[in-house]
Amino acid sequence: MAAWIWVLSILSYSCFTCALRHKTSDSFTSKTELSHLAVNHETGTVYLGAMNFLYQLTKDLKPYPSIGDVTTGPHNDNKMCTPPIDESQCTEAKLTDNYNKILLLDTLEKKIVICGSLFKGICSIRELENISNRTYYENGSGEKSFVASNDENVATVGLITSLEKGRMMFVGKGNGVSDNGIIISTRQLFNKEGREIFELYADPAVIKSAYPSSSTQEFLYIFEDNRYVYFIFNEHLKQPLKNRTIIARLCKEDEHYHSYFEMDLECKDKSGPYNQCNAVYAAAPGQILLDSITLSRQDDIAPSEKILIALFQRINKDKNSLESALCMFSLRQINQKMEEKREKCYKRSGLGVFYKPFVADSVLCNSKTHQVFLANPAKEYGGGVFEKNQAIKKDLVLDALQEHLYLMTANKVFRLPVQECDIYYTCDQCINAQDPYCGWCVTEGKSIVQDPFDKLYRLFSLADQSNSQIPEVDISWK
Ligand SMILES: *[C@@H]1O[C@H](CO)[C@@H](O)[C@H](O)[C@H]1NC(C)=O
Ligand SMILES: *[C@@H]1O[C@H](CO)[C@@H](O)[C@H](O)[C@H]1NC(C)=O
Ligand SMILES: *[C@@H]1O[C@H](CO)[C@@H](O)[C@H](O)[C@H]1NC(C)=O
Ligand SMILES: *[C@@H]1O[C@H](CO)[C@@H](O)[C@H](O)[C@H]1NC(C)=O
Numbered sequence: 001m002a003a004w005i006w007v008l009s010i011l012s013y014s015c016f017t018c019a020l021r022h023k024t025s026d027s028f029t030s031k032t033e034l035s036h037l038a039v040n041h042e043t044g045t046v047y048l049g050a051m052n053f054l055y056q057l058t059k060d061l062k063p064y065p066s067i068g069d070v071t072t073g074p075h076n077d078n079k080m081c082t083p084p085i086d087e088s089q090c091t092e093a094k095l096t097d098n099y100n101k102i103l104l105l106d107t108l109e110k111k112i113v114i115c116g117s118l119f120k121g122i123c124s125i126r127e128l129e130n131i132s133n134r135t136y137y138e139n140g141s142g143e144k145s146f147v148a149s150n151d152e153n154v155a156t157v158g159l160i161t162s163l164e165k166g167r168m169m170f171v172g173k174g175n176g177v178s179d180n181g182i183i184i185s186t187r188q189l190f191n192k193e194g195r196e197i198f199e200l201y202a203d204p205a206v207i208k209s210a211y212p213s214s215s216t217q218e219f220l221y222i223f224e225d226n227r228y229v230y231f232i233f234n235e236h237l238k239q240p241l242k243n244r245t246i247i248a249r250l251c252k253e254d255e256h257y258h259s260y261f262e263m264d265l266e267c268k269d270k271s272g273p274y275n276q277c278n279a280v281y282a283a284a285p286g287q288i289l290l291d292s293i294t295l296s297r298q299d300d301i302a303p304s305e306k307i308l309i310a311l312f313q314r315i316n317k318d319k320n321s322l323e324s325a326l327c328m329f330s331l332r333q334i335n336q337k338m339e340e341k342r343e344k345c346y347k348r349s350g351l352g353v354f355y356k357p358f359v360a361d362s363v364l365c366n367s368k369t370h371q372v373f374l375a376n377p378a379k380e381y382g383g384g385v386f387e388k389n390q391a392i393k394k395d396l397v398l399d400a401l402q403e404h405l406y407l408m409t410a411n412k413v414f415r416l417p418v419q420e421c422d423i424y425y426t427c428d429q430c431i432n433a434q435d436p437y438c439g440w441c442v443t444e445g446k447s448i449v450q451d452p453f454d455k456l457y458r459l460f461s462l463a464d465q466s467n468s469q470i471p472e473v474d475i476s477w478k
Helices: 286-294 331-347 418-423 427-432 452-461
Strands: 026-029 034-039 046-050 053-057 075-077 094-096 100-106 111-116 123-127 134-137 156-163 166-173 182-188 206-208 215-225 228-237 242-251 261-269 272-274 276-283 307-316 321-330 358-360 395-398 404-408 412-417
Touching: 034 100, 034 395, 034 404, 034 412, 046 100, 100 156, 100 166, 111 156, 156 215, 156 228, 166 215, 166 228, 215 276, 228 276, 242 276, 242 307, 242 331, 261 307, 261 331, 272 307, 307 331, 321 331
Parallel strands: 261 358
Antiparallel strands: 026 412, 034 046, 046 053, 075 094, 100 111, 111 123, 123 134, 156 166, 166 182, 182 206, 215 228, 228 242, 242 261, 261 272, 276 307, 307 321, 395 404, 404 412
8 A cells, every 4th residue: 555544534514613612711812813823832932923913922822021012014015016115116006914924933043034925025034032123124135035925815834944054944835926936945044155134045946836827836834854845735727727735845955956856645535536635734643643543554654753644625516515534644655655756757757757646545544433523513611612703723833841722713812721621531522522622532432632643633623624724733743
C-alpha cells in the first residue's frame, strides 16, 4: 500500500453553530475582524492580527499593561499602485483597510514579522516585547519588498527559520488579480550583500505561477522538516475546470530552487476523490493514535515520524451535500514518492510524463469507526453557548503546557481549558454532552486526552466547515 488513510466520518457536516462551554474561559474582543493569532510559548504573550489593528495580550487575554493597540490602517491605497502612494500619481487611491496577512513570531531574534494587504503586501518588523515599537518598515523599496498578497481574500502563509546565511522567511501566497505572480519565495530577514530585509535572498529563490490567468492558488499550510520546507495548497484551474491539492517541497538551503518539486495529494474513498483540502497539519502521531492506525495496516510508522492530517471535502452532486474526510499521509512515504517521481522525471525529461497523484486510498482502518463529532444543532448546557453562528478561524493554538487552547471567531478570542474534557469518560458521554470541544473519540471508550495528537483531533472537530474555517493548528509538538 503506497499510502494509508484513516478516514473519519463526520457525522454532521454543517456545524453552523458550535456550542462551546465558557465556564472558565477568558476572552478578548477585537474592534475588527481577526485573521491571525500567535502565542509566544516562552512568555505566554498572545499576539493578534486583525483588520487595521494588532494586539499584544497577556496569556489570559488582557491587554498588555502600558502597550497600546497598534493601528495599521486604513490608509490611502490602491491595489494597482506602487507604494509609497503619491496621490498625484495614484489618483485612484482611497482609504483602504489593512488586512493582516502574516503574523510570525521570531522568538530567537525577539522580533515579530507583520505583513498586511496594504501597499502591495509589504512587511514590517516589530519588537516581540512591545508590538508598538516598529523597528523596521520600508515603503519605498518597490517590487522586491512586495511579500504578502495584497488581496484581502488571498491567503498567505509564512515560516521563519535559520539557514546558513541567516534568518529567513519562506512565503507562500496565492496569485491575486493585481498581484505580482509570485507564489513561493524566500525572503531574508537581515540587511546584507546589498540586499534589504524582506528581499529575496537570491534572485532565483522564487516560484511564479505557471498559468497566472488560468489558475489560482489557495495556500493552506507551510512547515519544515529536516532539510526541507513544504507548502500545501489547493490549485483551482479554470480550463479545464479542476481542483487539485498540491504538496510542494523545497530544500531549505537551495537558493536556486532546483530542488522544488510538486506532487498532487489526493484523498479518496470508493466514490472518488475529495477535491478540496480545507486544512492540513503535520505532526508526529504519538503512540495512542499509532496503535489504532497500525492495527490494520502493515505500514510501519514510528511514533516520532511525521504524518500529515488533512481535512478534505467535496460536493456530492447526487445528494447535493458537502462531504468531508480526514486523510493521513506519512511524510516519509511522500518523500519516497517524490524521489521516485523525480528520478523518472530526469530520465525521461521532455517526454511529458504524467504522474498519478499521491493517493491516500481506501477507507477506514479496522472495523472501528472513528468519528468526528460536530454539534448540530447546538445545545445550551453548562455555562451556555458563547458564540452562536460563528465560524471558528483557522489559527488554533495551544499554550506551552498544552493546558489551554486559544481559539478565534470573527472578532473574539477565547482561552479554553483543555482539561475540562477529562470529565467525559466514555465515547457516548462525550457525544451526548454535545460538546464539540470534547467531541472526539480517538480510542474506543475514551475521550480523555493524554496525547497531544489527540488534542489536535479535537481541534479539527471544532471547525465550522460550512465556512471552510477549519483549524490550522500552530503548535510545536515534541
Ligand atoms: C512611508 O514610510 C514613511 C516612514 O515610515 C512614512 O513617514 C510615510 O508616511 C510613508 N508613506 C506612505 C505614503 O505610506
Ligand atoms: C513601546 O513602544 C512604543 C513605541 O516605540 C513606546 O512609545 C512605548 O513607550 C513602549 N512601551 C514600553 C512599555 O516599553
Ligand atoms: C524599540 O526597539 C529598539 C530595538 O530593540 C530599541 O532600541 C528602542 O529603544 C525601542 N524603543 C522604545 C520606545 O521602546
Ligand atoms: C473548486 O473549488 C472552488 C473553490 O473552493 C469551488 O467553488 C468549485 O466548485 C470547485 N470546482 C470543482 C470542479 O470541484
